Amino acid sequence: MPGSDKETDLTERIEAFLSDLKRGGSGTGPLRGSAETARETTALLRRITAQARWSSAGDLMEIIRKEGRRMTAAQPSETTVGNMIRRVLKIIREEYARSRGSSEETDQQESLHKLLTSGGLSEENFRQHFAALKANVIEAINELLTELEGTTDNIAMQALEHIHSNEVIMTIGRSRTVEAFLKDAARKRKFHVIVAECAPFCQGHEMATSLSKAGIETTVITDAAIFAVMSRVNKVIIGTQTVLANGGLRAVNGTHTLALAAKHHSTPLIVCAPMFKLSPQVRREYTINNSNNHFVSSGEILSKVNVHCPVFDYVPPELITLFISNIGGHAPSYIYRLMSELYHPEDHEL
Amino acid sequence: MADSGVTDGSLKKDEIERSKSEGRELTKEEKQRLRKEKKQQKKNKEKKDDNASQESEKEKKSVSSSSSAPQPPTQPATQKAPSAVPAPAPAVVPASETPAPVEKPAKSKAELKAERRARQEAERASKQGKKGETGQQAATGKPKAPPSELQPVVKRLPEHIQVDNPDVLKKLAKKLERQQIPLRLDYGYKVSLFSHLHQYSRKAPLTQQLSIPSSVIHPAIVRLGLQYSQGIVAGSNARSVALLHAFKQVIRDYTTPPNEELSRDLVNKLKPYISFLNQCRPLSASMGNAIKYIKKEISNIPSQCKEEEAKGKLLNCIECYINEKIILAAKAIAKYAIEKISDGDVILVYGCSSLVNHILCEAFEKNRKFRVIVVDSRPRLEGREALRRLVQRGISCTYVLISAVSYILPEVSKVFLGAHALLANGYVMSRVGTSQIALVAKAFNVPVLVCCETYKFCERVQTDSFVSNELDDPDDLIVTRKGKTQLEDWQQVPLLGLLNLVYDVTPPDFVDLVITDLGMIPCTSVPVVLRVKNVDL
Numbered sequence: 001m002p003g004s005d006k007e008t009d010l011t012e013r014i015e016a017f018l019s020d021l022k023r024g025g026s027g028t029g030p031l032r033g034s035a036e037t038a039r040e041t042t043a044l045l046r047r048i049t050a051q052a053r054w055s056s057a058g059d060l061m062e063i064i065r066k067e068g069r070r071m072t073a074a075q076p077s078e079t080t081v082g083n084m085i086r087r088v089l090k091i092i093r094e095e096y097a098r099s100r101g102s103s104e105e106t107d108q109q110e111s112l113h114k115l116l117t118s119g120g121l122s123e124e125n126f127r128q129h130f131a132a133l134k135a136n137v138i139e140a141i142n143e144l145l146t147e148l149e150g151t152t153d154n155i156a157m158q159a160l161e162h163i164h165s166n167e168v169i170m171t172i173g174r175s176r177t178v179e180a181f182l183k184d185a186a187r188k189r190k191f192h193v194i195v196a197e198c199a200p201f202c203q204g205h206e207m208a209t210s211l212s213k214a215g216i217e218t219t220v221i222t223d224a225a226i227f228a229v230m231s232r233v234n235k236v237i238i239g240t241q242t243v244l245a246n247g248g249l250r251a252v253n254g255t256h257t258l259a260l261a262a263k264h265h266s267t268p269l270i271v272c273a274p275m276f277k278l279s280p281q282v283r284r285e286y287t288i289n290n291s292n293n294h295f296v297s298s299g300e301i302l303s304k305v306n307v308h309c310p311v312f313d314y315v316p317p318e319l320i321t322l323f324i325s326n327i328g329g330h331a332p333s334y335i336y337r338l339m340s341e342l343y344h345p346e347d348h349e350l
Numbered sequence: 351m352a353d354s355g356v357t358d359g360s361l362k363k364d365e366i367e368r369s370k371s372e373g374r375e376l377t378k379e380e381k382q383r384l385r386k387e388k389k390q391q392k393k394n395k396e397k398k399d400d401n402a403s404q405e406s407e408k409e410k411k412s413v414s415s416s417s418s419a420p421q422p423p424t425q426p427a428t429q430k431a432p433s434a435v436p437a438p439a440p441a442v443v444p445a446s447e448t449p450a451p452v453e454k455p456a457k458s459k460a461e462l463k464a465e466r467r468a469r470q471e472a473e474r475a476s477k478q479g480k481k482g483e484t485g486q487q488a489a490t491g492k493p494k495a496p497p498s499e500l501q502p503v504v505k506r507l508p509e510h511i512q513v514d515n516p517d518v519l520k521k522l523a524k525k526l527e528r529q530q531i532p533l534r535l536d537y538g539y540k541v542s543l544f545s546h547l548h549q550y551s552r553k554a555p556l557t558q559q560l561s562i563p564s565s566v567i568h569p570a571i572v573r574l575g576l577q578y579s580q581g582i583v584a585g586s587n588a589r590s591v592a593l594l595h596a597f598k599q600v601i602r603d604y605t606t607p608p609n610e611e612l613s614r615d616l617v618n619k620l621k622p623y624i625s626f627l628n629q630c631r632p633l634s635a636s637m638g639n640a641i642k643y644i645k646k647e648i649s650n651i652p653s654q655c656k657e658e659e660a661k662g663k664l665l666n667c668i669e670c671y672i673n674e675k676i677i678l679a680a681k682a683i684a685k686y687a688i689e690k691i692s693d694g695d696v697i698l699v700y701g702c703s704s705l706v707n708h709i710l711c712e713a714f715e716k717n718r719k720f721r722v723i724v725v726d727s728r729p730r731l732e733g734r735e736a737l738r739r740l741v742q743r744g745i746s747c748t749y750v751l752i753s754a755v756s757y758i759l760p761e762v763s764k765v766f767l768g769a770h771a772l773l774a775n776g777y778v779m780s781r782v783g784t785s786q787i788a789l790v791a792k793a794f795n796v797p798v799l800v801c802c803e804t805y806k807f808c809e810r811v812q813t814d815s816f817v818s819n820e821l822d823d824p825d826d827l828i829v830t831r832k833g834k835t836q837l838e839d840w841q842q843v844p845l846l847g848l849l850n851l852v853y854d855v856t857p858p859d860f861v862d863l864v865i866t867d868l869g870m871i872p873c874t875s876v877p878v879v880l881r882v883k884n885v886d887l
Contacts, residue, residue, distance in 0.1 A: 192542075199728050199751050202829055205836035212846035219541045219847040220827060220837065223753045224727035224783025228815040228854035232543060254753030257786055260793050301741045306748040310757040 021075040041084040057096040058126035099130040151274035154326035159185035172196040174203035175239025247317035247332030259319035268321040280348040529622035532559035541847040549821040570599040575630035635771030635808040675805040679867035684712040695720040702732040703768025727752040729826040769802040775811040776858035776873040788860035815854040824848035
């Protein structure tokens with residue numbers, strides 16, 4: 001029967017996606033950028049919307065939430081998955097509200113009255129069936145996909161506004177967004193880039209070779225030399241894994257030190273982060289297990305020593321000067337507002 | 351005074367002509383006399399006796415400073431390279447001088463030469479007159495002005511931070527040629543911010559360019575130079591001790607040639623060795639101070655002392671220096687530092703500092719309960735050595751890389767750092783990454799204690815890590831991760847540079863306390879200690 005075929009096909013795809021996520025986190029699978037993950041998640045959600053059995057918006061949201069919980073459990077550190085799910089849930093709510101005819105503005109207002117009288121649409125309201133809902137939701141998800149595809153370009157287009165000639169720019173590790181950003185600026189301006197290699201994985205090396213091949217004068221430094229050379233740096237431009245709700249970052253290991261050094265020298269710290277990285281989560285610790293000891297090789301003392309290899313750093317919002325996203329530039333203090341536009345408060349906990 | 355010189359000179363001139371025709375290498379003395387002659391003939395009209403006594407005092411300083419071997423930037427005015435011409439002439443007079451800092455009055459070169467010449471004549475005359483009073487001469491020759499006088503300071507830059515100046519390089523090449531030491535060539539593309547520094551490759555040690563057996567350089571020194579350039583002997587204390595041991599060997603094997611005084615000739619013998627070691631790896635501040643001390647001791651040997659006795663005395667001096675300044679100092683510092691370690695402490699250390707390791711081991715023996723976090727950084731990964739030593743003693747340790755410092759710092763109660771040198775403006779010069787750790791510790795309000803012996807204090811001032819530093823082999827940064835070596839052919843990529851810094855400077859506001867063998871002082875008291883030390887000398 002075509003129905004059950006579709007369903008099995010759907011479940012297969014979901015399972016494949018989940019196992020991909022699990023493998024990606026443990027380092028054995030192919031490494032994906034977060035943009036790719038976001039795109040795949042959104043595509044999968046579109047497929048769920050199209051192929052799963054649901055009759056009302058509430059059902060659909062329930063299905064998506066269930067799958068979403070499984071996906072985030074598969075790889076907790078990959079926050080873009082959760083972000084996309086929340087975006088789609090918000091889309092569903094909006095389309096539902098539009099179909100019902102109520103204006104969107106009333107939903108948006110966070111008046112004190114609304115907060116006190118337990119604001120927001122309650123679950124029961126999603127039980128009505130609308131024929132056009134499916135098509136509308138899928139269309140909106142398509143728009144979201146287009147937006148996702150254009151994020152890197154949108155950010156890179158803003159490069160010339162922020163980089164002038166003969167600047168010395170510092171960055172850490174490897175970020176595809178920052179790479180595109182700098183390459184775009186290099187087409188018109190001449191500047192110098194210093195890349196901190198970000199041990200132990202040394203992704204900075206790849207970034208440096210890529211930038212130098214694009215015609216940018218690049219220098220690779222060790223993590224230990226970050227403070228030493230900071231006095232000659234004009235700007236620090238970094239990417240991040242996640243932007244937290246308070247405007248802080250969860251970024252690659254070593255970014256906090258970089259941010260402190262930049263603060264000490266009053267060097268602006270610019271974060272290039274597309275909107276899909278914005279997450280309503282709070283700060284959490286992520287560490288690789290001691291089994292990943294490829295940087296400690298001497299055997300006999302290994303058993304007596306604790307080795308720590310954290311993957312991410314938390315950077316507080318006071319150290320950040322500017323966020324550049326696909327919708328423009330913002331101060332860290334504005335991030336909470338952006339978040340309320342992207343996600344519904346009830347979806348913060350999936 | 352000049353007349354006696356002229357008559358003297360003419361006699362010697364014939365000798366020189368004779369030796370030239372015989373093709374024998376001119377002895378040092380003959381070369382000097384020749385140059386002196388030329389200068390005398392050129393500058394007959396200049397004033398000679400103008401303020402002879404006061405200027406001669408200053409002259410002696412500049413003379414002694416220019417005659418001492420290339421020293422680390424701690425003694426910038428003592429560099430020979432920028433003034434190859436006037437250098438040999440003053441070499442006659444170093445015996446009575448104490449090579450020490452550092453003042454050179456801003457006068458014209460001609461006047462300086464004239465006064466120097468006059469001074470030499472006076473010296474020689476007085477020397478013949480009062481043989482038994484070399485001690486007094488040393489005292490009068492003491493270049494350190496009384497502390498109340500403020501000397502005009504016009505220092506000469508050391509050669510090793512002027513690599514982008516072709517004149518300086520040429521002078522260095524000439525000097526090395528004269529001393530028969532090969533010149534080491536720079537390697538690889540240098541980052542533009544550091545074009546004023548040397549950058550050598552470890553795969554091309556200087557010893558490859560030497561002929562074996564080398565007659566100019568003592569084999570112990572050749573071995574030492576190789577150990578330095580390959581990183582086998584690393585760390586401030588280790589390098590100084592190795593240097594002093596090598597010098598002891600040199601002194602044991604030394605015999606005074608006829609018609610020479612041990613006090614003058616030995617110092618001259620040491621100069622090419624020091625140039626060679628400098629080429630192998632730039633001298634550290636501690637090594638510079640040790641060399642100064644040895645030269646002073648050598649020049650203080652009275653001329654009537656017999657050779658065996660003199661050598662014994664020198665060996666004894668070196669032993670004492672090592673014992674006092676390094677071994678006993680470490681004990682004193684450990685005593686003070688252990689007061690600062692309490693039970694339940696979590697102590698963070700960076701890299702491998704022999705002094706800090708010693709302190710931790712001593713504290714552990716005294717049954718203090720603490721655990722240690724060792725922070726390490728690429729490419730040297732010295733922390734592993736420290737880790738090994740501490741774990742062997744039974745101290746419980748944790749190991750992280752420097753990028754994880756902000757992750758681990760909330761657990762830490764104290765940070766102990768070692769130093770390579772303490773500069774006169776209170777900055778701490780240490781392994782690259784130290785300033786970063788101090789910065790993050792400050793942000794988390796964790797006290798930072800620096801442990802440093804007083805013999806590492808130097809009079810240089812520096813505010814950033816660019817003006818004077820050491821560039822290590824850039825190939826060290828190349829690494830293979832997940833089967834790919836990204837930077838393998840970095841030399842082929844035109845715009846790519848690798849930077850491997852060795853040192854950085856930590857501002858004094860990050861450091862809470864400096865523990866020295868004189869006690870626990872704040873960072874800003876370093877010039878006070880220097881002053882006290884120099885008055886004692």
